[in-house]
Amino acid sequence: MTSTTILFPAARSAHTSLGRRLALAWREARPVVQLVFLLRFAAGAALGTAAGTHGAVPRPALLAAALGWLATTWAVYLLNGVADVVEDRANGKARPIARGDLPRRPAVSIVWALSAAGLGLAMTVSATQFLLTAAMLGVGWAYSLGPWPLKANLAGFVAAVTALGLLTYLAGWSAAGGGRLTGPVFLFGLMMSLWMGFGGSTKDLADAKGDRLAGRKTLPVLLGDRQARVVMALAASSVGWTFAVLCAIRASGILPAAAVVFAGSAALSVTVLTSLSRGGRSAERRPYRVFMVTQYCAHLTLFGSLWPGSPL
Known part of the structure; x- marks a missing residue:
């Protein structure tokens, strides 16, 4: 124990408490x-x-x-x-x-x-x-x-x-x-934000009990588990397809990132519609984990595509 601790125990305790909080x-x-x-x-x-x-x-x-x-x-x-x-x-x-x-x-x-x-x-x-x-x-x-x-x-x-x-x-x-x-800035930002909005809703599969208790009107609460999964798969797929097609036409420089989102949307759809995401809470969160991994991979792919001199 240091002399500072002996002389100022309250200050050290407050500092520890703040750091922990x-x-x-x-x-x-x-x-x-x-x-x-x-x-x-x-x-x-x-x-x-x-x-x-x-x-x-x-x-x-x-x-x-x-x-x-x-x-x-x-x-x-x-x-x-x-x-x-x-x-x-x-x-x-x-x-x-x-x-x-x-x-x-x-x-x-x-x-x-x-x-x-x-x-x-x-x-x-x-x-x-x-x-x-x-x-x-x-x-x-x-x-x-x-x-x-x-x-x-x-x-x-x-x-x-x-x-x-x-x-x-x-x-x-x-x-x-x-x-x-510019177009690439707007397109990437918009499509990845829509991916957040649609793909992020998959977290509600594992949270239906608490959401229902709190009065939240999420997809699983409104439609039931089965229909909610179909809507989530369609929504995620729509973002993947749209992003890939628009990049192929208007912004080839960010097409690799769009391809990652397209692949991620397919993986999310398969996961949410099959037994891979049924069972306990951990299984129900698998579509959300696919959604998160897709985000990380899409951004890292984008950075890899933006070397100096790369066309946008």
């Missing part, structure tokens, strides 16, 4: 989701840079924008954890807030701090970045809270999740200098 808040915000949001932000920046619509961007500004966006998405998903505690407990999710490891009041305080950090960092970059960050926080709040949270019905879920994706790609594009919004 931040760690729990990070786990609540689902690190795998936070990483894919950073990939979306980086994709927007990379596509804007590859299109050559602006000059060189100062690295400190781009770093500040990325850190600010990370704080913002962390705040949005932590707030969602606060709002979803009833559903999470009913569905047996082992998240910190649902388990009681992270009390809701400290979690809300962290949400406020992260939101302020996100807005503050965005303000140092540009007015556009600040407005995009404010919009992201607004959509996140409307998704989880308010008199009619968007998460409570299918249309609201798809609209909100798609908007969160679009805002992230636009934030990356803006942070890298903005300029003219």
Whole structure:
């Protein structure tokens, strides 16, 4: 034990408590989701840079924008954890807030701090970045809270999740200098955001019990398990086909990424329509895991396609 610990035990305890709460808040915000949001932000920046619509961007500004966006998405998903505690407990999710490891009041305080950090960092970059960050926080709040949270019905879920994706790609594009919004930037951002909205709905298969208890009108609650799976397969397939065809016609530079989404949509359809996703909770989450892996692979493929001099 150090002399500092002996002299200031309360300060050390408070520091440890804050560090633990931040760690729990990070786990609540689902690190795998936070990483894919950073990939979306980086994709927007990379596509804007590859299109050559602006000059060189100062690295400190781009770093500040990325850190600010990370704080913002962390705040949005932590707030969602606060709002979803009833559903999470009913569905047996082992998240910190649902388990009681992270009390809701400290979690809300962290949400406020992260939101302020996100807005503050965005303000140092540009007015556009600040407005995009404010919009992201607004959509996140409307998704989880308010008199009619968007998460409570299918249309609201798809609209909100798609908007969160679009805002992230636009934030990356803006942070890298903005300029003219080219076809590849718009097409990749739109189709990957629609993939979020449609493919992301597969998480509801494993959450039907809690969603029904909370009064949420998800596909499995509205249509039943069997018909919901058919709709999910059709929706995911429509994104895969549309993305591939449009890229083949208008944006061959991002066609490899579109091919990954097309393959992922086929894999998701097979998984959601067969016994591969029936049984326990782990099996029911397989379509969602296919959805997430597809996102990661599509973005990594995009970055591999955007070497200097690559046509868009």
